[in-house]
Amino acid sequence: MKLTGLSFDALPPIDLPFRFFICAPFFMLLCAGVILVSGESLWLSRWQPSMLALIHGFTLGFLTMVMLGALLQLLPVIAGIGIVKPRPVACFSHALLSLGTLSLMAGFMYFDALLIYSAMLLLALALGVYIAALIWVLIKKLSQGDSIWGFRLATFSLLVVTLLGLALLARNLGVEWIPTTKMVTNVHALWGLTGWAGILIIAVSFQVIPMFHVAPAFPLWVRRFLIPAIFIALILSIAFPTLGLAAINGLHAIFALVLLFVIHQRKRKVPDTSIRYWQLGALALLLSSLLFFIPETLWNRYLAVNKTHLLVALFLFFYLMSIIQGMLLKILPFLSYTHLQQRCLINFEAMQYIPNMHEFLNKKHGQWLFYLHIISGLLLIFVLAWPSLYAAFAVSLALESIGLLAIMLKIMSLYFAVNTKISQAAK
Template sequence: MSAPTNLASTLAPPFSMVSKYFIASVLSFVLLCGLMVLFSADIQGHHFQPKLLAMTHIATLGWITMVIFGAMFQLVPVVLEVKLFSARLGEIQFWIYTAGTAGLVYGFWFFHVGVLFTVSASLITLAMALFILNIVTTMGRVKQWNLTGLFLLSALVYLAMTALAGLLLSVNLGYPFISRIHLDYLKIHAHLGFIGWVVMVIMGVGLKLIPMFGLSHGYSTRPARVALVLVNIGLLGMSIEWLLTGAAWLLTTYVVILVLGLLTFVVQLVLILKHRMRRILDLGMKHSVVAFVYFLLSALFGLGLATVEIESTELRESLILMYGGMIMLGFFSML
């Protein structure tokens, strides 16, 4: 048995715990696909409508975040060479998170946004807090940090921000207390989740796995370091400007910085692939390449939405739905 295999078997948590996350993720994906077919008419029109919100959260919470939880429980100990703090805590988190997600999706679907909805959102927030505690405590044992660890640590910060924003927005639906328009905060919540949490994890893990499967050596990681800085500056600045409704030129500046950061990471991937020893890409690597093509297109599409004035409300809503679909169905599903 090889040394990496020994390391993985020693440090990784029991697969019986991790597999629950993967199974739940697959079931959520199947449910999402079925609902998209049966209720395709509800996908059209404005993005803030009950069934579309329910399907979006099946995708983001039940499918994408669920599989990230499982993957991080497996990968973080191996990548950072430390034992997971508590597999038992991961088990408890799963059941709390699953119950919360089911309740939230039910609440969105029928737009019952009372006590059950708020309790469900609170359960999700609690589960995410347990996950962050588990992973941060695990990371506290790391003796030597690497670039992947910095991406994952950033992702955890954004997960906390996303969870808090989501909880406040959930409470506001049933018991309004926010004076501004709900949708103004929704876009902050969405981008903190999509870019700050999910994309940061994918970039960090990709830095480790793509060179591993492509047998890449001798490449510079400077573009990834630059990308980490630019994405953090751009995303935080953009979120603050949305929150404070600051000057339009400043918001545009942060959006451009964010997109430059994402494009710089694509440059890093190109460098990794250029230095690979395995010249023929296997099916999994081909999927990853196509996914990051959608990643590039989504970044440019988002830049256009943020900087180009679109007079037609109907056209803008259609483009927003295309933007979300390109990210979830083009980028995430191809990984």
């Protein structure tokens, strides 16, 4: 097949993904603050208002924030086509997602109707505009079909999660669009964690692991069938929760094993913190998927931790957040370097100003962040069993967010300094 003369999108300006990424550690820091001020009572039930604030701080403020920023760059790289008018879409969605998440967290903490109404409006607009922009790209016939189908199903899941979330908030304010049952909340949570975040990560892994780590491609049967199977299991879980959840956990266990295998098969086995995050995430996913199959009665007899709480902690903190943080450590220096490199196509003299990749991210700093993440995760597990340890978890999480922020600021400031130097040299 010959390809010539077709039009492909360049990477959007780097400040667009940067603005999403830089907000993520601030939301992590805010989550640490919520844990600290809420005290032991936070850990009594998943229905605690401050627990709802905490969960949405992690899922909207950290995970969704980074994923929306990353998609701006991933689509042109994987599919050759990016979001139309990326600047207005990204600036609008980013600003409203940040304000909406803050408003939602405050609304849960203080149960203020005005804050909840504001959050509904801001999040509906932020996610609505971004989802519409994604659909505009994803309805086209694109290459890299396996990953693109993952992006499509993840985007659909985000739409479902957003609509259910809005309906749940409206119900809390007395507007009964949906029946008063915990089933809707469970569907909202499951589609958010395994549909939106989970499917997107699997789709991204099909591209990122072979590309960045010179590993073999995922087996064809995994690329073809895993994501559709998870999506079918998600639909099944609405009517048959036990069966659907069992299928989702079984499929996740398969993905975790294949992911570990593909990582093990990589050609360049150089020490890399990003790959250790992927391995940690895969092990946590495998563990949470296997623990799911322990019957509740047996669990309660031998384990002092609530089963659902532990599985969600493993999935959210040790799987999703590990992978997202690992990817940030990989793509932030890469994007900075690539954007600078592309300027050299016009002026090769500018190549002399581009620093070494290692100058963007000191390997030691990445390792410290990785260890801090493990400590925070273990403290989270301890807090589930002994809530009085909450302050230690909050402090560790705060340190982790500050570490991540410092790494990001260093990379971004180096990028802008070199970019300015190249512009000045060109004059």
